[in-house]
Amino acid sequence: MAEVIEADYLVIGAGGMGMAFVDEILTHSDATVVMVDKNFRPGGHWNYVYPFCRLHQTSTCYGVNSTELGGDRRDEFGLNKGCYELASGSEVVAYFDNVMQRRFIPSGRVKFLSMCEYDKDSGRARNTVSGGEYEFKVKKTVDSTYLNVTVPSQRPPTFDVAEGAKAVAVNDLPRIAPYYENFVIVGSGKTGMDAVLFLLSNGIDPDRITWVMPADAWMFDRFSVDPGRKFSDPVTQYTIGILECALEAKSYRDFYDLLDGRELIKQLDRNHKPTRWRCATFTELELEQLRRVKNIIRMGYVEAVSPSEMTLSDGVCPAPANAVYVDCAADGLPKVPDTKVFDGDKITLQTVRMCQQVYSAGFIGNVECNVDADEDRKNELCHPVPLPYLEIDYLRCALQNSKNMAVWLTEPAVVKWINEARTDLFSPLLDFEDPEVAKSIQAMGELIQEAIPKMEVLLEEGMRGE
Numbered sequence: 001m002a003e004v005i006e007a008d009y010l011v012i013g014a015g016g017m018g019m020a021f022v023d024e025i026l027t028h029s030d031a032t033v034v035m036v037d038k039n040f041r042p043g044g045h046w047n048y049v050y051p052f053c054r055l056h057q058t059s060t061c062y063g064v065n066s067t068e069l070g071g072d073r074r075d076e077f078g079l080n081k082g083c084y085e086l087a088s089g090s091e092v093v094a095y096f097d098n099v100m101q102r103r104f105i106p107s108g109r110v111k112f113l114s115m116c117e118y119d120k121d122s123g124r125a126r127n128t129v130s131g132g133e134y135e136f137k138v139k140k141t142v143d144s145t146y147l148n149v150t151v152p153s154q155r156p157p158t159f160d161v162a163e164g165a166k167a168v169a170v171n172d173l174p175r176i177a178p179y180y181e182n183f184v185i186v187g188s189g190k191t192g193m194d195a196v197l198f199l200l201s202n203g204i205d206p207d208r209i210t211w212v213m214p215a216d217a218w219m220f221d222r223f224s225v226d227p228g229r230k231f232s233d234p235v236t237q238y239t240i241g242i243l244e245c246a247l248e249a250k251s252y253r254d255f256y257d258l259l260d261g262r263e264l265i266k267q268l269d270r271n272h273k274p275t276r277w278r279c280a281t282f283t284e285l286e287l288e289q290l291r292r293v294k295n296i297i298r299m300g301y302v303e304a305v306s307p308s309e310m311t312l313s314d315g316v317c318p319a320p321a322n323a324v325y326v327d328c329a330a331d332g333l334p335k336v337p338d339t340k341v342f343d344g345d346k347i348t349l350q351t352v353r354m355c356q357q358v359y360s361a362g363f364i365g366n367v368e369c370n371v372d373a374d375e376d377r378k379n380e381l382c383h384p385v386p387l388p389y390l391e392i393d394y395l396r397c398a399l400q401n402s403k404n405m406a407v408w409l410t411e412p413a414v415v416k417w418i419n420e421a422r423t424d425l426f427s428p429l430l431d432f433e434d435p436e437v438a439k440s441i442q443a444m445g446e447l448i449q450e451a452i453p454k455m456e457v458l459l460e461e462g463m464r465g466e
Contacts (some may be wrong), residue, residue, distance in 0.1 A: 002133040015044020017361035018144030023064035024365025058084035162306035167325040182320035187328030188213040190280035217276035252462035277388035279355035
């Protein structure tokens with residue numbers, strides 16, 4: 001017989017988004033929560049990331065609002081020198097476990113069911129170890145798994161591996177690196193870039209690295225999106241720069257050229273125009289290292305590998321001798337259709353600011369608790385910003401970001417939360433009562449309203465392929 005658990009909220013998934021949402025519920029209400037997760041501890045995909053993985057955004061603005069991650073310090077050496085520190089994957093896992101064990105559970109209002117698979121059809125959960133079942137009586141169900149991140153270690157390679165060839169998930173790279181003469185990095189996203197940097201930082205000659213890059217991708221300059229403590233600091237200037245580029249642009253292509261010219265976006269090789277978009281951030285020092293690799297194969301996706309050759313979607317090419325294929329190609333940013341965040345007794349957590357999933361979940365939690373409005377108004381405040389994949393998606397995201405910000409500025413409970421949120425890139429310690437700050441905010445609001453129509457025109461042009 002299933003155990004019946006009663007609570008105000010059932011939260012499916014204890015990854016970063018689920019944790020950030022529940023943190024707001026605990027802070028702003030007296031509600032009770034039951035969290036169900038298939039893993040033995042919170043942290044979601046962070047439990048499976050490669051050993052040398054780090055955040056690509058500052059620790060200062062990551063995680064749940066109530067609990068600081070890291071020490072609010074800038075790195076003084078290394079490839080991230082001058083930027084705020086980036087937590088390692090193990091630090092992130094420990095952080096979320098600490099939040100669960102020292103804040104959530106001791107509150108007496110959160111019950112955490114680990115090692116449990118949730119069945120959306122039956123509304124029940126089953127413990128995968130004991131076989132015990134749970135039934136829930138709740139007011140609302142919160143799905144934090146809609147943007148389900150997949151990392152390479154969670155599935156086999158997507159390409160065929162012939163006898164005699166060796167392919168490993170990127171997680172195994174530190175273990176097997178001493179035993180191979182050459183390395184073939186499969187994947188051009190953040191994971192592939194990290195794998196290349198790992199090898200280079202450990203003294204591997206760049207000529208021993210072959211990088212299969214199905215498509216070049218635009219990237220963020222980490223200094224541009226590094227949070228400041230004044231309204232005039234880089235991250236705000238970055239947002240203003242996007243709006244100004246849109247207003248100045250004569251065409252869709254010119255918009256990207258202007259962004260590139262102002263170094264608001266980065267590319268690996270100017271001889272190969274990016275056609276994709278990733279939420280990865282890099283410093284100039286990191287890009288200098290990545291550019292040392294010259295053996296780059298741009299022949300589409302890998303379909304099959306053998307000890308002597310690689311079959312790609314656009315042809316066949318020889319493989320280096322005694323090479324290991326390092327799979328870095330999992331889709332960390334899933335492409336899913338938008339759905340309403342608030343829908344009756346169901347809440348579906350999604351990104352409401354581009355590439356800021358965990359922040360967005362906290363934002364939605366605040367709207368749930370502190371915005372006294374009907375469902376339509378809450379959805380207006382929480383319009384999803386689809387995760388970018390193609391180049392055009394950056395403009396689409398920037399447009400929706402701007403529309404969201406324009407709406408946010410009309411809701412006092414949202415403005416207050418943004419002002420006080422540790423996880424907000426813009427506003428920690430920002431004094432909204434300061435006349436100069438108020439003037440700057442008003443100017444940005446006016447700039448947003450002016451830029452939105454132009455961005456819509458540029459997006460339509462880009463969709464027509466002009």
